[in-house]
Amino acid sequence: MPKRLTKAFFRRSVHEVAPDLIGATLLFNGVGGRLVEVEAYHHTDPAAHSFRGPTARNAVMFGPPGYAYVYRSYGIHWCLNFVCEAEGSASAVLIRALEPTAGLPRMRRRRGLSDARLLCSGPGRVCEALEITGAHNGLALDELPFALLARSGEVDIVAGPRIGITKAVEKPWRYGQKDSRFLSKPFKPAT
DNA sequence: TGCCCGATTAACT
């Protein structure tokens, strides 16, 4: 049986936690899958919501690690993050894509799609498939309805520039499982 | 109070 990830897992640099999450399993009310794509956002990073200090929206990022930060994107979608490091450090990992492994029928119904590759291949899609909304902002990641299982076995991890941002675009803080068919976008092959 | 714009997605041409 895979080991459960607890809050202690997140009490490290976001740049250590983010690649360590690749291959782990995320479940929400029993629905979810294997993490194949994430991005790291550090509080000293101009692209991070926490960069300019605490606000009502990003308050969870300034709290203790191991909790969910959920925000609305483009007024339409929800995006899920895992808070990392120490309380007040305000760093988080954006969950960008899953390889669906559990609750496929529910995901298909919520997304109105049958193609497994399109169910969770993007941050907004993940939240729609798992039915995560702003109502879940601030929930602990090691307590229901969340569940996180450590990866088992080896994983080939690749890194590259983050997607959809306009600041610090060159930072290679997007991490993914090499050659996964469930990425939101392919990683540029190593030269 | 007003204005700009975004850690996106899907449907276009």
Next chain:
DNA sequence: GTTAATCGGGCAA
């Protein structure tokens, strides 16, 4: 490749 949808956050005035 381009663009509309859609709205709350953050900052200037």
